[in-house]
Amino acid sequence: MAQTDLARLVMQRIDALAQISEESGKLTRTFASPAMKRANELVGSWMREAGMSVRTDAVGNLIGHYPAATPDGKILLLGSHLDTVRDAGKFDGPLGVLIAIACIQQLNETKTRLPFAIEVVGFADEEGVRYQSTYLGSRALAGTFNLEDLKRTDARGVAMADAIREFGGNPEGIAGAKMDANRLLGYAEVHIEQGPVLEQKNLAVGVVSAIAGQTRARVIFIGQAGHAGTVPMNLRKDALAAAAEFVLAVESLAQNRGGLVATVGEITASPGASNVIPGEARLSLDVRHPDDAVRVKATGELNQRAEEIAVERSIALKWEVVHDTPATVCDRRLTLLLENAVKRHQKEAPLLASGAGHDAAAMSAACPVAMLFVRCKGGISHNPAESASEADVRVAIAVMNDFIRESGKTN
Numbered sequence: 001m002a003q004t005d006l007a008r009l010v011m012q013r014i015d016a017l018a019q020i021s022e023e024s025g026k027l028t029r030t031f032a033s034p035a036m037k038r039a040n041e042l043v044g045s046w047m048r049e050a051g052m053s054v055r056t057d058a059v060g061n062l063i064g065h066y067p068a069a070t071p072d073g074k075i076l077l078l079g080s081h082l083d084t085v086r087d088a089g090k091f092d093g094p095l096g097v098l099i100a101i102a103c104i105q106q107l108n109e110t111k112t113r114l115p116f117a118i119e120v121v122g123f124a125d126e127e128g129v130r131y132q133s134t135y136l137g138s139r140a141l142a143g144t145f146n147l148e149d150l151k152r153t154d155a156r157g158v159a160m161a162d163a164i165r166e167f168g169g170n171p172e173g174i175a176g177a178k179m180d181a182n183r184l185l186g187y188a189e190v191h192i193e194q195g196p197v198l199e200q201k202n203l204a205v206g207v208v209s210a211i212a213g214q215t216r217a218r219v220i221f222i223g224q225a226g227h228a229g230t231v232p233m234n235l236r237k238d239a240l241a242a243a244a245e246f247v248l249a250v251e252s253l254a255q256n257r258g259g260l261v262a263t264v265g266e267i268t269a270s271p272g273a274s275n276v277i278p279g280e281a282r283l284s285l286d287v288r289h290p291d292d293a294v295r296v297k298a299t300g301e302l303n304q305r306a307e308e309i310a311v312e313r314s315i316a317l318k319w320e321v322v323h324d325t326p327a328t329v330c331d332r333r334l335t336l337l338l339e340n341a342v343k344r345h346q347k348e349a350p351l352l353a354s355g356a357g358h359d360a361a362a363m364s365a366a367c368p369v370a371m372l373f374v375r376c377k378g379g380i381s382h383n384p385a386e387s388a389s390e391a392d393v394r395v396a397i398a399v400m401n402d403f404i405r406e407s408g409k410t411n
């Protein structure tokens, strides 16, 4: 089958998979849900068509195996996730799985066996919507799954261990789902860019240099609630005004530091009435940078700025770091192979840092990782308007075909 047809096939499959949802009228597919089970069945059937044997592991990852020319060959892992956010776009996750299957289909149709096996993984949970715990699938394969997470409950009170059992998985077997790191050549993931850089450069694909590390903090300014009509301005302890000052400080610091992104995405004021001075303001802070040192320094400066604002206004501050992940640097050798492959199919191979987290970040605990980004319209993702073109998918398939053939050579 020619590559043109494979790109079209991927687009058709993206549409078919987008029909599998747990909410009518929108695409929502969360971990261990009946919709995930149907998605795994459909994608599993495509894996079989492409010449792979298919299994589902203890946590619910779908894994297709394409054998090596010799039985003792190592394994190259390809893939991405099949779960989605709520009211999702159809490319985030599935694109990487379906492009990988298309590449295997091409190998199978040309009766090509490589000196290594290839496994395509459809990860069970990357977005973490159901249990607010990301990378359940890739952590299980990498051997970094936190078994304590099995006790977490979803919004309906269903414990994760029960959800996995209901799905047909085996919570007791998750430790055993870990792949043997000695057999892994590496993990490569294709994903939509989720940003505007490739569109600006007018390029179909780009190579990821690193996945940004991330700090999330909960910040609380505690002032004093009071009557909006009677407390004079100079005697107020307005927590929301302090928070407003902090939000602008966050924006200004990030604007003046290359590659840093910092966001206050949530803010609540209490008691929350039009005639009451806010006594308390809670906000979320999200800070990301591909270089951990830059992120840690910026977070420290923002903490200090929040303290200064609180002191100036004679109010109290609480600062709690709730999430802290280091950056993942993509593997030099695999990344170079991807760059060389990209240069054969478009005029340049731009290197991009990923601001979003990916399964590749979790897989880096087990093996070298590399990522290819595909241009997406307007840089939009986590939104039904998410879009990638068939022409760009065609380039991505061609790049991955080259990459796969090269990746087993000289370590």
Ligand SMILES: [Zn+2]
Residues within 6 Å of the ligand: 081, 092, 093, 126, 191
């Ligand atoms: Zn994704």
